[in-house]
Amino acid sequence: MAGQEISKGESLLLKGHRHACHIMIHADTDAKLFGKTPIKHIVLMQMRFDGLLGFPGGLVNPGEETLEAGLSRELWEEIGVALKVGPEDHCSSCLALSPPNLVTHFYTKKLSEEEVREIERAAVSSAADHGLEVMGMFRVPLYCLKRGGGFPSFLLHAFVGSARSQLISGLRALGLLSPAQLQAALAKAEE
Ligand code: APR
Ligand code: MG
Numbered sequence: 001m002a003g004q005e006i007s008k009g010e011s012l013l014l015k016g017h018r019h020a021c022h023i024m025i026h027a028d029t030d031a032k033l034f035g036k037t038p039i040k041h042i043v044l045m046q047m048r049f050d051g052l053l054g055f056p057g058g059l060v061n062p063g064e065e066t067l068e069a070g071l072s073r074e075l076w077e078e079i080g081v082a083l084k085v086g087p088e089d090h091c092s093s094c095l096a097l098s099p100p101n102l103v104t105h106f107y108t109k110k111l112s113e114e115e116v117r118e119i120e121r122a123a124v125s126s127a128a129d130h131g132l133e134v135m136g137m138f139r140v141p142l143y144c145l146k147r148g149g150g151f152p153s154f155l156l157h158a159f160v161g162s163a164r165s166q167l168i169s170g171l172r173a174l175g176l177l178s179p180a181q182l183q184a185a186l187a188k189a190e191e
């Protein structure tokens with residue numbers, strides 16, 4: 001479940017709150033699964049140390065760094081790439097349901113397929129958190145196969161915080177899946 005939406009500016013005025021920033025990195029692709037099902041879009045997520053699925057990123061301290069600088073620092077630790085993130089990449093901010101007094105900020109960034117491959121290589125070979133906070137990066141299957149395979153099955157996993165809602169809202173906002181495709185996948189996942 002998602003928390004309450006809040007503007008980024010308003011959230012920074014809150015006293016005694018911690019802030020976490022996470023990002024959905026994505027790219028277009030012409031690849032086809034089994035040579036016939038178009039993959040269309042690559043979206044990166046990670047298996048976390050706690051066994052839950054989430055987006056790369058983490059806790060930042062707006063008193064010492066901007067949200068975007070903190071997110072870039074977390075990405076350096078978690079994916080081993082110096083990815084520049086700016087205010088224009090911000091998508092939404094939320095008051096988390098748990099833990100208390102946490103604001104989660106969600107960003108999205110489009111890269112080329114080759115840049116995504118570079119991140120995947122670095123995430124394994126040079127990221128400091130590989131095998132520690134991060135058990136591995138992976139691509140989200142966004143297509144729908146027979147009997148709910150693909151995205152509907154993916155939605156049944158356990159996600160940290162509001163990562164599942166962030167994924168769905170990010171896909172909707174960027175038009176990577178249509179409202180009808182999202183609705184169909186959510187309905188299938190609930191069967
Ligand atoms: N939506 C909402 N909350 C999230 C999301 C998300 N997509 N992803 C993570 N969180 C929550 C986590 O539950 C955590 O409380 O945000 C907080 C920070 O995110 P992390 O990515 O886990 O933070 P990071 O700085 O990378 O790692 C620090 O070390 O001390 C431990 O448990 C602590 O998870 C924390 C980790
Ligand atoms: Mg981290």
Ligand code: MG
Nearest residue numbers: 056057058078
């Ligand atoms: Mg993290």
